[in-house]
Amino acid sequence: KQEVTQIPAALSVPEGENLVLNCSFTDSAIYNLQWFRQDPGKGLTSLLLIQSSQREQTSGRLNASLDKSSGRSTLYIAASQPGDSATYLCAVSIFTNAGKSTFGDGTTLTVKP
Amino acid sequence: NAGVTQTPKFQVLKTGQSMTLQCAQDMNHEYMSWYRQDPGMGLRLIHYSVGAGITDQGEVPNGYNVSRSTTEDFPLRLLSAAPSQTSVYFCASSYLGVGRSSGNTIYFGEGSWLTVV
Numbered sequence: 046k047q048e049v050t051q052i053p054a055a056l057s058v059p060e061g062e063n064l065v066l067n068c069s070f071t072d073s074a075i076y077n078l079q080w081f082r083q084d085p086g087k088g089l090t091s092l093l094l095i096q097s098s099q100r101e102q103t104s105g106r107l108n109a110s111l112d113k114s115s116g117r118s119t120l121y122i123a124a125s126q127p128g129d130s131a132t133y134l135c136a137v138s139i140f141t142n143a144g145k146s147t148f149g150d151g152t153t154l155t156v157k158p
Numbered sequence: 159n160a161g162v163t164q165t166p167k168f169q170v171l172k173t174g175q176s177m178t179l180q181c182a183q184d185m186n187h188e189y190m191s192w193y194r195q196d197p198g199m200g201l202r203l204i205h206y207s208v209g210a211g212i213t214d215q216g217e218v219p220n221g222y223n224v225s226r227s228t229t230e231d232f233p234l235r236l237l238s239a240a241p242s243q244t245s246v247y248f249c250a251s252s253y254l255g256v257g258r259s260s261g262n263t264i265y266f267g268e269g270s271w272l273t274v275v
Contacts, residue, residue, distance in 0.1 A: 087268060145216075
């Protein structure tokens with residue numbers, strides 16, 4: 046059974062810092078990995094999707110990397126802003142059912158002005 | 159483009175009542191799913207569907223039923239509500255992704271907050 050772990054559970058940083066969020070998974074036979082953002086009282090918004098054949102994806106100040114062999118992904122946020130405050134979740138899907146995803150519990154990020 | 163639409167947004171039920179959470183998507187996605195999210199936790203899969211007429215159980219299916227008569231709609235039925243089903247429910251959809259260069263980005267609805275008293 047695939048298990049997804051996110052460390053740390055919570056993170057507080059001053060504005061302007063570069064930061065890294067971690068996601069680890071137990072079964073390396075994944076189809077893809079996605080990072081999501083969730084604001085309080087809202088649904089999840091997809092930030093980045095990395096296919097199993099890719100090593101990283103970038104969108105603006107966000108960069109996500111994937112190392113299947115070690116079962117790890119990182120989400121790098123450059124020059125953090127108070128508007129980045131949210132919960133970030135990662136999810137992995139497996140080859141046998143590309144749409145069925147397992148989620149981590151998330152990292153709650155607070156960026157202080 | 160509406161994306162994934164869930165109704166109702168908020169609902170209070172008494173123990174033993176039944177209700178249906180509605181979910182509709184307008185992106186012609188094959189895959190639809192229901193998750194529940196409890197405080198401080200990630201999402202747990204309740205039921206999912208890979209196409210009209212096909213459904214299967216996820217991690218926490220007990221107490222819930224689903225059906226998929228059309229590509230667009232995937233309602234979740236609570237048969238006899240229990241306090242343990244107090245949670246936030248999210249519907250999601252995606253392409254299956256296999257063979258698609260676009261991958262299978264998951265799109266979520268805004269959530270349905272359910273309280274069972």
